[in-house]
Amino acid sequence: MDEPAYTDLHWGMFVPAIKGQGTDEQQNEWLSLAYKMKIIGCYAQTELGHGSNVQGLETMATFDRQTDGFVIHSPTLTSSKWWPGGLGKVSTHAVVYARLITDGGDHGVHRFIVQLRNLEDHTPLPGITVGDIGMKFGNGAYNTMDNIVLIFEHLCIPGNQMLMWVSQVTREAKYKQSDVPR
Ligand SMILES: Cc1cc2nc3c(=O)[nH]c(=O)nc-3n(C[C@H](O)[C@H](O)[C@H](O)COP(=O)(O)OP(=O)(O)OC[C@H]3O[C@@H](n4cnc5c(N)ncnc54)[C@H](O)[C@@H]3O)c2cc1C
Known part of the structure; x- marks a missing residue:
């Protein structure tokens, strides 16, 4: 599939993160939507x-055995996402950096594809607080860009939305290296 030229954070950060960190299956699923801009990412x-x-x-992604998914949560004020561009108004999805937590403990920072807004009218989903951080100072301050503050409140996402090129979590909550050839 032809890839349009890089123009913004969708093409410059979201798509490359999925290409670089997603399994073949994840790339097939998400890039087909992203290339057609049926979803807009940041x-x-x-x-x-x-x-x-x-x-x-500090953002947490806690594995939940009952749903085989992750619960994304901002535990403190300092864990609120700050700056991401394109999310104040436009983006429906984000690649979110969060600490992976299982019964086995804290496995450090991993990447997750998270839907933040309703695809029809772009209203934030329950569990999401998002807002434009407003005016920025200086020349080249990207005032045309909707940079954001984003807070998660126990947002549940499916287990296959952790980008799993390098590592993954099994249904039994076991953290392991992926068997994808490198
Ligand atoms: C316009 C704009 C758009 C952005 N868009 C996004 C986005 O889309 N998504 C996103 O996730 N983030 C985004 N960011 C955030 C950006 O990636 C961060 O600003 C950057 O990671 C630096 O973090 P900081 O501003 O907290 O500075 P700090 O990390 O606090 O650094 C402050 C100062 O300390 C210095 N410093 C830091 N660590 C060290 C060290 N170990 N040794 C020596 N010096 C050090 C730095 O060079 C800098 O001078 C954006 C920022 C801006 C300004």
């Missing part, structure tokens, strides 16, 4: 309390 890594120090991110 990149939610930075938090209010954590910029360059990615290992310090």
Whole structure:
């Protein structure tokens, strides 16, 4: 499939994250939607309390055996996502950086595809608080870009939405390296 030119965070961050971190199955599922812009994605890594120090991110993705899914939660004010562009108004989905938590403990920061808005009218889903951070100072301050603050409140996502090129969680909550050839 031809890929349109890079134009914004959808093409510049969301699509490459799925291509770089998703299994073949995940790429087939999500890139077919993203290439046609049936979903619009962005990149939610930075938090209010954590910029360059990615290992310090606090957003939690807790594996839930009962649903075989993850619960995404912002446990503190400093864990609120801060800056991600394109999410104040436009994006329906994000690649979210969050700590993977299982019965076995904290496995560090992993990436998850998370739907944030209703596809029909773009209203935020239950469990999502999102807003534009407003005016930014300076030349080239991207004031045309809708940079955001984003807070998760126990948002449930399916288990196959952790990007699993490198590692995965089994139904039995076992964390393991993926068997995808590298
Ligand atoms: C316009 C704009 C758009 C953005 N869009 C997005 C987006 O779409 N998605 C997203 O997730 N994030 C986005 N960000 C966030 C951006 O990635 C962060 O600003 C960046 O990661 C740096 O974090 P920080 O601003 O908290 O600075 P800090 O990490 O707090 O750094 C502050 C200062 O300390 C220095 N510093 C940091 N660590 C060290 C070190 N170990 N040794 C020496 N010096 C150090 C830095 O160079 C800097 O000068 C955006 C930011 C801006 C300004």
